[in-house]
Structure formats: structure tokens, C-alpha cells
Amino acid sequence: MQKDLSEMSLEELWQLFPIQLSEPQPHWINWYEEEAHYLKKLLSLSEEVRISHIGSTAISGIWAKPIIDLLIEVADDVALVQVEKTLIASGYQCMSKMPGRISFNKGYTSEGFAEKVFHLHLRRLGDHDERYFCAYLNQHPEIASAYEQLKLTLWKKYPNDRDAYTEAKSEFVTKYTLMAKEEGILIR
Template sequence: MRKVEVVPHNPKWRDAFAQEKQQIWQTLSDNIVAIHHIGSTAIPNIYAKPIIDLLVEVKAIAKIDRCNPSMVALGYEAMGEFGIPGRRFFRKNDAVGVRTHHVHTFEVGEPQVEKHLVFRDYMIAHQEDAQQYSELKRELARKHPHDIDSYMDGKDEFIQQMSAKAAKWHEQMPSD
């Protein structure tokens, strides 16, 4: 049973992302369009589970399944769609079994890509909302220290509200 743990933001998460990004890029290179740091470790000054989330945009999602052995060689477990159609999900643990990384792979143009990036960018730009999210996560981790499903369920409504705010915010931004 995994302990639900949220910790203060660690500036080293950016370096951990950059290091993992390089390894994944070398492994999936011909299919990759971009690799983004998402999730709470990408949002400065908030508490987060110390797991680096990477969003990998690829040209062809079908090719990713053929790369499973290469991802396994990097220490990842291939999880398939894992509840989100069109995604290929990988998770990685350290030597003692502590989760360290998640890789969410989507084909370019998949709506989930923009949803994740807009949520991240909104939270970075709106520190008050980010702090509310941080406090909610701390409270849920205290309430559900050994129940990841209840922790995740407890965040769901807030994430949906923030995702709606983020989408409106994004629509109002000037286009390049």
C-alpha cells in the first residue's frame, strides 16, 4: 500500500524533468513532437506528490506500443491507455519501489494535451488558485494517507472547476 504524500515544492523537480525528458527523447525520438512538464511538480510554490509528470506529444500513438520494451528498459511499466482513451501511460519507481515518474503520451492534436497544458499554465499564472489547490492536496493527504483513490476523488471537483476557469482564461488570451 502506497502512502499518499505531498511535500513542499522542490526546485530539483525541474532538473529531474529535464533529465528524464532527455532519456525519453532518445528512446522515442523519431515519433516525438514535444515533451512537457505537467502536474503539480511543474507549478512553483505548491505542495505536490513528488512524482514527475511528463506529457509526451507524438506523431503517431500507435507506434508507442512498439516502444514498450524500450520504455521498460528505462525502468517504466507500460500501462496502456490506463483509463484515458488515446493515451499511453507509463509509470516508474525507484530502486526501493517509490513512484518517481509518470509519462502520459498523446498524439498531437488530442484535446487532453491542451487541457493539461492550459491547466498548468493557468495555475502558474494564478497563484491564489494554485495555493487553494495546494491546501486541498495537503488536507486530502492528511485525511487519506493510505487511500490514493479517495485522495484523487477528493481533488476531482476542484480540478474540474479550475479546468473550466483555465479554459476560459486561455480563450481570452491574445493569439500569437
């Protein structure tokens, strides 16, 4: 009998869900658009809520984990709590929670990844550095290529350690996020 995901240690989860990178896929944008459309209907989103495609699948032409990252920005803590409850009721799993920031996923099963996997970041309006980073890399293909090479190197070094993989990219991400902010480059 297989363990429930909630019963697994972090090491067991990392073995079941290793870092996998794949070449760019045209369907990533479609998966984002379908999920964003679903979420807009599910959440009855108002004008004060924004959904954005973030993460490497939102950067043109680079290898990425085949996981669609979405950012939902809401106006206040009341909306944050309401959206959290609705997402959990609809099948998203809460992965982490801190003031003003909640992370969810969908597509993780006791057998491994589902066909479509989503990471959803729920935040207060304006907490969106990822939008700057993606926009900068989309406007600077040479930087996107350098990021891709970094990711490919780290994938081989940390295939079963998402924390180390993410931490090793943080200096690069911070540098180009700051440059995007200085230049005023932001995705809509």
C-alpha cells in the same frame, strides 16, 4: 522474501507507496529536464512529438507528491505503440492502458519509492488538459495556493487511497482547466 510489485494487491501497493507531499523543491525542474532529455534521445523524437512537465511539481511554489509527471503527446496510434514498446524495454512499467492513453511509472521498487519517481502519460497530440491546468495555476498563485490547501487536507484524509485522493480533487481540477481553456492559457 518480498513480493514482486506485480503480485501485490492494490491495498498492499497503497501501503508501500502512500501519498506523500513535500514542500516545493528546486530540483524537481532539473529532474524533469533530465528525464525529458533522456526520453528525447531514447525515443528519437520528431517534431510531431511533445514532452511536457505536468502535475503539481510543475506548479510553482506548492507542496506536491515528489513524483515528476511527464506528458508525451504523439501524432498517431502507430507512434503510440512504438513509444510504448520502447518505454517498457527501457524500464518504465505500464500501469494502465486505454485507447489513445497509456500510463507508465518508473521509480517504484519492492522496498518503496526510489530517489527519483516518474509518472509518464502517453497520449495522442492534443489530449493535454493537464497542460492547461498547470498553466492556469502558475498564472494565478492564489488558485495554486487553494489547490495546495486542498491537497494538504486530502493527504491527511486519504494517505493510502490514491483513487479517493485523486477523485476528491477532480472538481477543482476540472473547474480551473475549463477556465484556462476559456482564457486560452496553455503551457508550451
